Amino acid sequence: xxxxxxxxxxxxxxxxxxxxxxxxxxxxxxxxxxxxxxxxxxxxxxxxxxxxxxxxxxxxxxxxxxxxxxxxxxxxxxxxxxxxxxxxxxxxxxxxxxxxxxxxxxxxxxxxxxxxxxxxxxxxxxxxxxxxxxxxxxxxxxxxxxxxxxxxxxxxxxxxxxxxxxxxxxxxxxxxxxxxxxxxxxxxxxxxxxxxxxxxxxxxxxxxxxxxxxxxxxxxxxxxxxxxxxxxxxxxxxxxxxxxxxxxxxxxxxxxxxxxxxxxxx
Amino acid sequence: xxxxxxxxxxxxxxxxxxxxxxxxxxxxxxxxxxxxxxxxxxxxxxxxxxxxxxxxxxxxxxxxxxxxxxxxxxxxxxxxxxxxxxxxxxxxxxxxxxxxxxxxxxxxxxxxxxxxxxxxxxxxxxxxxxxxxxxxxxxxxxxxxxxxxxxxxxxxxxxxxxxxxxxxxxxxxxxxxxxxxxxxxxxxxxxxxxxxxxxxxxxxxxxxxxxxxxxxxxxxxxxxxxxxxxxxxxxxxxxxxxxxxxxxxxxxxxxxxxxxxxxxxxxxxxxxxxxxxxxxxxxxxxxxxxxxxxxxxxxxxxxxxxxxxxxxxxxxxxxxxxxxxxxxxxxxxxxxxxxxxxxxxxxxxxxxxxxxxxxxxxxxxxxxxxxxxxxxxxxxxxx
Numbered sequence: 001x002x003x004x005x006x007x008x009x010x011x012x013x014x015x016x017x018x019x020x021x022x023x024x025x026x027x028x029x030x031x032x033x034x035x036x037x038x039x040x041x042x043x044x045x046x047x048x049x050x051x052x053x054x055x056x057x058x059x060x061x062x063x064x065x066x067x068x069x070x071x072x073x074x075x076x077x078x079x080x081x082x083x084x085x086x087x088x089x090x091x092x093x094x095x096x097x098x099x100x101x102x103x104x105x106x107x108x109x110x111x112x113x114x115x116x117x118x119x120x121x122x123x124x125x126x127x128x129x130x131x132x133x134x135x136x137x138x139x140x141x142x143x144x145x146x147x148x149x150x151x152x153x154x155x156x157x158x159x160x161x162x163x164x165x166x167x168x169x170x171x172x173x174x175x176x177x178x179x180x181x182x183x184x185x186x187x188x189x190x191x192x193x194x195x196x197x198x199x200x201x202x203x204x205x206x207x208x209x210x211x212x213x214x215x216x217x218x219x220x221x222x223x224x225x226x227x228x229x230x231x232x233x234x235x236x237x238x239x240x241x242x243x244x245x246x247x248x249x250x251x252x253x254x255x256x257x258x259x260x261x262x263x264x265x266x
Numbered sequence: 267x268x269x270x271x272x273x274x275x276x277x278x279x280x281x282x283x284x285x286x287x288x289x290x291x292x293x294x295x296x297x298x299x300x301x302x303x304x305x306x307x308x309x310x311x312x313x314x315x316x317x318x319x320x321x322x323x324x325x326x327x328x329x330x331x332x333x334x335x336x337x338x339x340x341x342x343x344x345x346x347x348x349x350x351x352x353x354x355x356x357x358x359x360x361x362x363x364x365x366x367x368x369x370x371x372x373x374x375x376x377x378x379x380x381x382x383x384x385x386x387x388x389x390x391x392x393x394x395x396x397x398x399x400x401x402x403x404x405x406x407x408x409x410x411x412x413x414x415x416x417x418x419x420x421x422x423x424x425x426x427x428x429x430x431x432x433x434x435x436x437x438x439x440x441x442x443x444x445x446x447x448x449x450x451x452x453x454x455x456x457x458x459x460x461x462x463x464x465x466x467x468x469x470x471x472x473x474x475x476x477x478x479x480x481x482x483x484x485x486x487x488x489x490x491x492x493x494x495x496x497x498x499x500x501x502x503x504x505x506x507x508x509x510x511x512x513x514x515x516x517x518x519x520x521x522x523x524x525x526x527x528x529x530x531x532x533x534x535x536x537x538x539x540x541x542x543x544x545x546x547x548x549x550x551x552x553x554x555x556x557x558x559x560x561x562x563x564x565x566x567x568x569x570x571x572x573x574x575x576x577x578x579x580x581x582x583x584x585x586x587x588x589x590x591x592x593x594x595x596x597x598x599x600x601x602x603x604x605x606x607x608x609x610x611x612x613x614x615x616x617x618x619x620x621x622x623x624x625x626x627x628x629x630x631x632x633x634x635x636x637x638x639x640x641x642x643x644x645x646x647x648x649x
Contacts, residue, residue, distance in 0.1 A: 193284055196315035196328050199277045 001052040001159070004105060004114045005045040005078065006132065007038040007060050009069040010122040018234050025122060034069045037117025039076075040184050043191040044147070045115045046077035052152065054112070055079045059104055061089060061097060067207050075194035075202035082108070086211035091224030094123075098131025100222055103215040105136060112159055114181040118143055126183070133181035141165055141174050145187040148173065267558055269565050271337075278334045281314055282341035294346035297471035298617055301463075303427045304349045304471045311342070311353055312382025320357040321364060325376035332506060333568040336513035340564075343517025344524070347621030348471030350517060352385070354510045355423035355472065358629075359386025362432045362448060362503045366491040371450060375430055387428035389419040389477055390500055397634050399434070399500060400443040404479060406435035411486050413437075413449065415479040418461070423628075425475030426460040429453045432503075433477070434496045446496030450488045457482030468620030505578050506571060508586040508629055512564040515586075515593035515625035519557045522593075522600035522618035526550065529604050529615075546603060553596045560589040580642035587635035590625035597622040 011030040019026050034042070045056045058073040060066050061084040070081030084104050092100060105114065114136075116129035126142070133140035146164040153159050159178035164171045166185050194202075212222065220226055246253045271279070289310050297304050311317065319334045321327030335357055342350035360379045363371060363386075378384040395401040404417025415435055419425075431451045438445030451458060461476025491499055527550060530541035540546055567585040571578050597619040601608035608615040626632045 193288070193310065193314055194281060195313060196277065196281055196318065199281060200274065200329070203273060203277070 001048055001054040001112045002110060003045040003048055003054065003056045004108060004111050005038070005042045005056060005058050005073070006101060006114065006116045006129065007042065007058055007069055007073060008035045008117075008120045008122075008128075009033070009060065009062050009066040010035045010120055018236065020235070032065065032068065034072055035117055035120045035122075037119060037121065037184070037186065039117070039191040040186050040188050041115040041117045041182075042073055042076055042078065043189045044182075044184055045113075046192075047189065048113070048147075048150075049077070049079075052150070057082060057108055057111075059101060059108070060084065061092070061101055061104075064209075067209075070207050071202040071205065072194070074205045075198040076192065077198060081205065081207045083207055083209045084211075084215070085209050086213075088212040088219075088223050091227060092222065093227035093229035094125050094127035094131055095228055096222055096226040098128045099135050099226065100215070100217060101128070102132050102135030103217045104210055105132065107210065107215060112178045113161075114138075114179070116181065116183045118183045118185050129181060129183040136181070139176045139180040140182070141176055141180065142183045143167070144182045144184045145171065147182075147188075267562070269561075271333075274329050275331075275334055275337055278316070278319065279337045279341055282316065282338040283344075285310055285314060285316075286341050286345035290342065290345035290349050294349065294471075295611075295614070295617070297346065297348060299470075301465070301470045303473050304352060307349050308352060308382065308385065316353065317356065317382035318380045320360055321376050321380035322372075325372050326380035327376075328380075331568070332509055332571045333565060336509050336564060336568045339510050339513040340517040340520070340561075343514045343621075344521040346471060347514055347518045347521075347618070347625075348469035350514050351423060351469050351472045352427075354507075354514055355387060356382075356385045356428065357510055358503065358507045359388040359424065359428060359430060359432055361506050362388065362490060362499050363430075363450065365502055365506070366448070366495070366499050367450075368487075370487065371490070375450060379430060384429040385424055385427060386430045386432070387422055387424035388503065389422045389425070389431055389433045391421045392418060393420050397631055399497070400446075402434060402436055402446060404433070404435040405439070406437050406447060406449060406484070408437070408486070413484045413486065413489070415449065415451070415457070415482040415484055417479050419477040419479075420461070421464065421474055421628075422477055423472055423474055425473060425477055426463065427473050431477065432490065432499075433479075434500055435479075437493045437496075441494065443497045444494050446500075447493045448490035448496045448499040449484050450490060451479075451482065451484055455482055455484070467623060468617070469624050470620075501579070504629060505582050508582040509564055509568045509571065511625055511629045512560070512567070512585040512589035515590040515622065516557065516560055516564055518618050518622045518625065519553075519560065519589070519593040519596040522597040522615065522622070523550070523553050523557060525613075525615050525618065526553065526600040526603040529607070529613075533604075540603075549599055549603060553599055556592045557596060560585075560592040564589050577642075580639050583630070583635040583638040586625075586629065587632045587639070590622070590632060593622040593625050594619075 009032050012033040013030055017026040049056045056078045058070055058078040058081045067083050089100055119126035130140050141163055143166040144163045145166040148162040151160040162175045165174055315328050316338050318328035319330055339350055339354045363375050379386050406413040406415050433449050433451050434446055436445050437447040457480045459478045461478050464474040531539050533540045564585045567581045601615045601619050604615045607613045
């Protein structure tokens with residue numbers, strides 16, 4: 001089973017600071033890590049490879065330093081890393097990013113499965129995974145919490161996969177033919193630690209770097225000009241202030257509440 | 267201080283630190299309390315490949331060096347000296363096979379030990395043969411194609427949990443120390459049983475048991491080196507493994523200092539953090555300096571062994587003795603800095619103090635280390 005895992009390098013913080021003038025993330029002084037949700041995608045990809053054979057290729061789009069994320073992925077069991085990196089891709093929104101990554105997937109060639117994390121911890125859009133499947137016109141299953149069963153390809157029939165998909169209330173069981181794209185939630189597995197052998201392999205691994213010259217994508221669909229999203233303003237919503245607790249006998253409390261609703265909150 | 271480590275050694279340190287922080291620290295207090303053998307952590311260490319650090323690559327090891335083993339042991343000990351010694355004691359049981367094993371013995375035993383599928387132990391000490399290893403009473407009598415082992419070993423780290431044991435026994439009592447031999451013995455062989463598990467002051471995650479041999483048949487091909495080499499096997503093994511105990515002490519000292527510094531910054535008395543008081547600052551400064559001096563000595567000794575130095579007994583003894591004395595002092599001071607909280611089990615300081623003590627005792631007491639150093643010193647000046 002040949003698997004492609006898409007990852008993103010993100011700042012290691014849950015408290016993302018935004019430069020109010022440029023509307024971009026402040027990255028200075030913040031360590032970069034693999035998006036935590038992508039770690040589950042990578043682990044699932046590596047487990048499937050260990051079970052069914054094949055290869056895991058890790059794909060990311062980003063600046064040159066995103067190569068470190070690919071090396072880390074190799075230390076965790078991936079076989080190869082591909083960095084999609086070009087000034088022409090800068091400023092991509094989720095549409096242009098997924099279009100570009102889909103182009104890279106086509107260049108990789110035959111694959112059975114693409115696995116992504118459910119969303120990135122910095123942008124939080126959860127759109128790139130589904131976007132890639134749309135551009136490639138393959139089935140997608142989002143928020144997968146468990147791969148229930150996999151029927152390997154046999155005479156005339158391709159792979160068939162049954163997965164559990166996490167919903168707000170309960171879960172869905174979905175069957176999909178492969179190739180398909182999954183986005184996974186953290187309930188799916190517990191990612192492993194790297195191994196010494198993996199780290200040594202990662203250090204010397206050759207990372208492929210693909211730019212617009214390699215992918216030859218539609219000039220109008222990449223980078224800032226290929227991005228339909230326009231960011232007007234980014235701001236941190238003010239934190240919710242604590243509520244007020246009314247205590248006492250019920251009739252009295254109800255009276256106070258009615259007064260409050262009438263006057264203070266009107 | 268920058269010790270100009272190679273990229274590979276930095277990786278070992280980074281990986282061991284990750285295991286210590288993410289996997290060991292959260293469970294250190296639990297194992298200290300229950301005294302259970304930390305199999306879940308040993309599995310993590312095995313999967314990470316750290317058991318390969320003391321086995322040559324042709325037998326499944328990964329870039330083996332004494333310095334690598336020291337870095338791994340130091341980082342693991344920062345989180346728990348007890349769990350770290352389960353790992354380091356397997357190195358101790360493996361090193362004699364690496365140093366003295368025949369090709370067949372190495373092929374048979376090392377790959378599983380390198381992968382961490384099996385854990386090893388080294389059995390020298392007996393109830394009446396501690397510092398005086400020549401007083402060993404366990405005997406190995408040759409009968410045809412095998413030896414019959416009889417006797418009791420005690421205080422054996424990993425005893426009962428290890429699968430592969432290197433056991434020192436007398437093949438010729440008349441020859442004294444020169445009549446000792448080393449054998450590879452497997453758990454489960456008839457006549458090989460385990461006695462009581464010791465209840466210890468510290469390093470409580472590790473197991474310490476008695477090994478009881480009653481007419482235990484050991485195939486002749488499991489004799490390590492030659493008959494009469496047991497004492498040499500023991501000494502050469504300890505020369506290589508002592509930096510590991512030193513590294514364990516170093517890690518315990520660093521872990522205790524980390525706790526003390528963190529606490530001193532958080533704890534407020536008289537309206538300011540206690541780290542603002544010079545009395546405590548000087549204690550912390552001394553602790554940090556002593557640790558750094560110990561680290562320099564341990565790494566220098568490990569590098570010397572890796573470079574192939576022949577006679578390392580003195581340097582190895584210095585590293586073990588100094589680092590363990592520093593660990594005991596630093597851990598005791600850490601408890602002092604935490605005051606009443608330092609004495610309580612809810613805080614991690616007292617565990618470091620309990621764990622530190624054994625490093626002054628095992629693999630040769632620090633008094634024996636001083637004997638080794640002094641003897642070598644006198645020899646050198648006599649030349």
